Amino acid sequence: DAKTTQPPSMDCAEGRAANLPCNHSTISGNEYVYWYRQIHSQGPQYIIHGLKNNETNEMASLIITEDRKSSTLILPHATLRDTAVYYCIVRGSNTGNQFYFGTGTSLTVIP
Amino acid sequence: DAGVIQSPRHEVTEMGQEVTLRCKPISGHNSLFWYRQTMMRGLELLIYFNNNVPIDDSGMPEDRFSAKMPNASFSTLKIQPSEPRDSAVYFCASRHSGSQGEQYFGPGTRLTVT
Numbered sequence: 001d002a003k004t005t006q007p008p009s010m011d012c013a014e015g016r017a018a019n020l021p022c023n024h025s026t027i028s029g030n031e032y033v034y035w036y037r038q039i040h041s042q043g044p045q046y047i048i049h050g051l052k053n054n055e056t057n058e059m060a061s062l063i064i065t066e067d068r069k070s071s072t073l074i075l076p077h078a079t080l081r082d083t084a085v086y087y088c089i090v091r092g093s094n095t096g097n098q099f100y101f102g103t104g105t106s107l108t109v110i111p
Numbered sequence: 112d113a114g115v116i117q118s119p120r121h122e123v124t125e126m127g128q129e130v131t132l133r134c135k136p137i138s139g140h141n142s143l144f145w146y147r148q149t150m151m152r153g154l155e156l157l158i159y160f161n162n163n164v165p166i167d168d169s170g171m172p173e174d175r176f177s178a179k180m181p182n183a184s185f186s187t188l189k190i191q192p193s194e195p196r197d198s199a200v201y202f203c204a205s206r207h208s209g210s211q212g213e214q215y216f217g218p219g220t221r222l223t224v225t
Contacts, residue, residue: 032211043115043202043216044154091212098167099214101154 018075022088031092037084115217129191136205144204
């Protein structure tokens, strides 16, 4: 699976958009980009995933660059409850069912 | 749906004792995963099952760890004998094979071995 690189920490003002970047320059054609988050003392929570096209759901938007070497998770209106560690994971469809969680980005939403 | 259920939520035991962690996956999900999370090593996959069959146990630390899935709605992770370095949060996750891979995690079991 391709390795991902994320900033260790970020701050965001409450109510503003939080943009979390992820680099995955060695991603291959059949690998999806997944985002999870982990709020303190809870299990990781699935947010969104995509292959090539941008995706949006009720939680967030995922923007994948045309060359697929990086992506951005967007929380459009961050709230205090969005404070968490956000993991960007790249996983191929033919590598079993394993997710490799890195160190993620610790997002702090500031009142 | 109740989501993935894990028990107990907290376990404190003495070194050398047997510990059994339990997981009930989401109904209809046919893949189940056990993870361990520590400050030092982050979130690590220990073992996963597909249709109740262990597929990859390469993440299991050593022979003291064993996992079973006797049916589609129940799995156990056993540590015998336990050691202080086994102290961690253990998560169970499940997934439906028809999905594109997203896994749904339980609340975890916080294990402390003294």
